[in-house]
Amino acid sequence: xxxxxxxxxxxxxxxxxxxxxxxxxxxxxxxxxxxxxxxxxxxxxxxxxxxxxxxxxxxxxxxxxxxxxxxxxxxxxxxxxxxxxxxxxxxxxxxxxxxxxxxxxxxxxxxxxxxx
Amino acid sequence: xxxxxxxxxxxxxxxxxxxxxxxxxxxxxxxxxxxxxxxxxxxxxxxxxxxxxxxxxxxxxxxxxxxxxxxxxxxxxxxxxxxxxxxxxxxxxxxxxxxxxxxxxxxxxx
Numbered sequence: 001x002x003x004x005x006x007x008x009x010x011x012x013x014x015x016x017x018x019x020x021x022x023x024x025x026x027x028x029x030x031x032x033x034x035x036x037x038x039x040x041x042x043x044x045x046x047x048x049x050x051x052x053x054x055x056x057x058x059x060x061x062x063x064x065x066x067x068x069x070x071x072x073x074x075x076x077x078x079x080x081x082x083x084x085x086x087x088x089x090x091x092x093x094x095x096x097x098x099x100x101x102x103x104x105x106x107x108x109x110x111x112x113x114x115x116x
Numbered sequence: 117x118x119x120x121x122x123x124x125x126x127x128x129x130x131x132x133x134x135x136x137x138x139x140x141x142x143x144x145x146x147x148x149x150x151x152x153x154x155x156x157x158x159x160x161x162x163x164x165x166x167x168x169x170x171x172x173x174x175x176x177x178x179x180x181x182x183x184x185x186x187x188x189x190x191x192x193x194x195x196x197x198x199x200x201x202x203x204x205x206x207x208x209x210x211x212x213x214x215x216x217x218x219x220x221x222x223x224x225x226x
Binding site: 033035042043044045048055056058090102103104105106107108109110 | 148150158159160161162165167204208211212213214215216217218219
């Protein structure tokens with residue numbers, strides 16, 4: 001089974017530009033969440049989508065937005081980029097094991113965004 | 117107060133020793149607790165999940181949960197050099213947000 005796929009792997013942008021990152025979850029997973037990882041702040045939750053609906057949102061400004069499509073693929077958009085947006089953006093897909101009721105979250109390799 | 121706090125480390129242990137990692141959380145209503153391992157330059161991978169008080173063992177890993185103390189820990193027995201990584205504690209709170217601690221970097225000395 002293919003894992004979580006994120007594209008692109010690396011991205012360089014300049015301040016003020018906008019960027020769109022893509023995430024394809026593991027087949028059958030309906031929940032997709034996004035995280036920002038930086039050396040100083042660690043892993044911070046951005047938002048989570050389930051069946052095309054935003055289920056939860058972290059404490060990030062409105063410049064950060066996302067959506068999920070009917071095939072569970074998700075995109076994240078950051079507008080008016082700032083230097084501080086430079087980070088590794090990780091997408092994760094998850095499912096609830098119906099037998100054990102254990103949740104399993106799988107991360108993609110991430111998109112490394114550099115804002116110059 | 118941060119939602120999830122971990123002992124800052126780094127933690128250096130000799131090969132074969134026990135590595136002990138600690139984590140506290142602020143939301144008393146949290147129900148799901150996870151430990152992830154992240155190798156340098158890689159994405160996090162799930163090691164253990166624990167949902168009820170007590171111990172849960174999986175191979176050389178043991179997770180311990182104490183909801184009254186809002187505390188969860190991870191023990192790595194018989195530590196191997198391949199266990200050298202950053203370990204992230206994650207807690208799913210009552211509002212269903214998944215919050216991560218800053219991570220503890222473990223180095224196992226051969």
